[in-house]
Amino acid sequence: MSQDFWSFCLSRLESELPQQQFNTWIKPLQADPENAAPEPSLRLLAPSRFVMQWVRERYLRRIGELGEEFHGGPMALELVLPATSNARSTAPTTPAAATASSIASTTPAANTPAAPAIITRVPQPEPAATASELAYEKTRLNPDFTFDTLVTGRANDLARAAAMQVAQNPGTSYNPLFVYGGVGLGKTHLVHAIGNAVYKHNPRAVIRYVHVEDYYADVVRAYQQKSFDAFKRYYRSLDLLLIDDIQFFNNKNRTQEEFFHAFNALTEARKQIVITCDTYPKDIQGLEDRLISRFDWGLTVQIEPPELEMRVAILQKKAEALRVDLHDDVAFLIAKNLRSNVRELEGALNKVVAFARFHGRGITLEVAKDALKDLLNAHNRQLTIEHIQKTVADYYKIKVADMHSKKRTRVIARPRQVAMWLAKDLTPMSLPAIGEAFGGRDHTTVLHACRTIAELRLGDHQLNHDVHVLTQVLRG
Numbered sequence: 038m039s040q041d042f043w044s045f046c047l048s049r050l051e052s053e054l055p056q057q058q059f060n061t062w063i064k065p066l067q068a069d070p071e072n073a074a075p076e077p078s079l080r081l082l083a084p085s086r087f088v089m090q091w092v093r094e095r096y097l098r099r100i101g102e103l104g105e106e107f108h109g110g111p112m113a114l115e116l117v118l119p120a121t122s123n124a125r126s127t128a129p130t131t132p133a134a135a136t137a138s139s140i141a142s143t144t145p146a147a148n149t150p151a152a153p154a155i156i157t158r159v160p161q162p163e164p165a166a167t168a169s170e171l172a173y174e175k176t177r178l179n180p181d182f183t184f185d186t187l188v189t190g191r192a193n194d195l196a197r198a199a200a201m202q203v204a205q206n207p208g209t210s211y212n213p214l215f216v217y218g219g220v221g222l223g224k225t226h227l228v229h230a231i232g233n234a235v236y237k238h239n240p241r242a243v244i245r246y247v248h249v250e251d252y253y254a255d256v257v258r259a260y261q262q263k264s265f266d267a268f269k270r271y272y273r274s275l276d277l278l279l280i281d282d283i284q285f286f287n288n289k290n291r292t293q294e295e296f297f298h299a300f301n302a303l304t305e306a307r308k309q310i311v312i313t314c315d316t317y318p319k320d321i322q323g324l325e326d327r328l329i330s331r332f333d334w335g336l337t338v339q340i341e342p343p344e345l346e347m348r349v350a351i352l353q354k355k356a357e358a359l360r361v362d363l364h365d366d367v368a369f370l371i372a373k374n375l376r377s378n379v380r381e382l383e384g385a386l387n388k389v390v391a392f393a394r395f396h397g398r399g400i401t402l403e404v405a406k407d408a409l410k411d412l413l414n415a416h417n418r419q420l421t422i423e424h425i426q427k428t429v430a431d432y433y434k435i436k437v438a439d440m441h442s443k444k445r446t447r448v449i450a451r452p453r454q455v456a457m458w459l460a461k462d463l464t465p466m467s468l469p470a471i472g473e474a475f476g477g478r479d480h481t482t483v484l485h486a487c488r489t490i491a492e493l494r495l496g497d498h499q500l501n502h503d504v505h506v507l508t509q510v511l512r513g
């Protein structure tokens with residue numbers, strides 16, 4: 038039974054993923070014929086810890102979803118290394134990594150929906166690896182996330198230029214490079230692109246990509262095993278540290294303390310650090326001031342939600358990687374309805390492609406509408422102008438009635454202008470219709486509001502942040 042499911046899963050993933058990803062990460066997995074867990078269940082064997090870690094982070098959730106689809110309900114899913122002795126011979130590893138796997142697998146990131154039952158198990162005990170083994174195995178770069186595969190537009194051109202600069206002169210241009218932006222906007226892609234470019238130029242560079250949750254797990258392990266010296270030596274031996282989603286550091290004091298020292302050691306040695314976060318350094322909750330001030334030493338760049346043309350270009354690029362023909366009308370349909378999160382955009386494209394393949398049809402507008410029916414309905418329901426007005430009023434703690442009132446004080450007029458800008462950006466409504474919804478104002482008032490907000494965003498960090506957060510909230 039689990040072999041049947043795994044065959045089904047392989048064919049689905051092959052159609053959903055770019056060939057290179059499928060061949061690198063999915064194909065080497067095997068369904069364990071000796072799985073003794075009650076059905077429905079699947080135990081997958083990974084050829085190395087590196088593959089296991091990567092699959093856990095990127096694909097396990099999807100495999101669980103396919104399991105639900107196949108079995109009509111939840112299934113137990115395990116991802117393991119074959120056996121301690123084999124694992125050791127094929128995958129040099131560390132106790133720290135073992136903890137990273139098991140802890141992270143039980144602590145899903147915030148904002149992610151409940152996952153199917155997933156266990157990532159690691160054989161114990163493991164002898165410690167050498168620094169060179171670590172450096173070799175732990176780069177953890179995704180070869181698909183390069184500057185070439187990253188579409189550039191207004192939303193990310195500054196961030197991309199800074200990242201390229203850092204990749205060309207690691208440790209000497211901007212240190213740290215701090216990249217912030219909303220969920221699924223390409224921060225991880227960008228830092229991997231830096232890592233891949235540095236590696237390409239200098240394969241001997243010691244590079245490590247680490248998600249903050251994994252860094253935290255490494256600290257916990259070092260604490261439990263009293264192996265802080267090895268932990269410190271390793272992190273201080275890096276030439277390039279790429280650390281993702283720093284907002285999850287919140288209130289983890291010991292982890293922050295360790296990171297503070299690693300940060301100092303690396304920057305003093307002119308080794309490059311790149312940090313990503315969902316927000317500007319000063320807005321990170323529960324982060325020590327001394328870290329916040331250090332994050333300001335280098336360059337802070339933002340990635341914004343991509344504009345329509347860029348979303349279409351991203352879809353075309355992803356379609357190219359999937360080797361499918363994507364007509365403009367289909368790309369526009371998807372891009373118009375998914376505005377603030379590239380991961381969702383990509384998910385929608387995968388859904389359309391899988392739906393078309395499953396039904397043996399081409400990727401037409403009809404098929405896309407069918408495949409995305411639920412999503413399009415939800416989207417259309419959600420984004421009314423009333424919803425925008427209420428959300429903005431709540432955010433700025435003013436009354437919804439003020440959206441329609443004639444009051445001109447700054448505390449009311451500015452949120453009203455923000456709401457008008459959002460209405461223009463997030464709904465297909467015309468300027469006169471928006472003016473009408475804001476207490477019968479003229480369309481030139483709306484135009485003025487949109488221009489004012491667009492201009493202010495360039496220099497007013499707080500306002501820019503507000504607009505960004507509101508966009509994320511409204512787009513769900």
Ligand SMILES: Nc1ncnc2c1ncn2[C@@H]1O[C@H](COP(=O)(O)OP(=O)(O)OP(=O)(O)O)[C@@H](O)[C@H]1O
Pocket residue numbers: 182186187188189193218219220221222223224225226227282315351354379380383
């Ligand atoms: N400009 C872009 N060009 C091509 N692909 C992109 C671009 N921006 C994002 N993507 C794709 O969108 C997906 C999500 O991006 P990524 O994981 O880098 O986002 P993120 O900002 O790190 O998200 P999170 O906040 O959840 O960590 C990835 O598959 C990435 O390749």
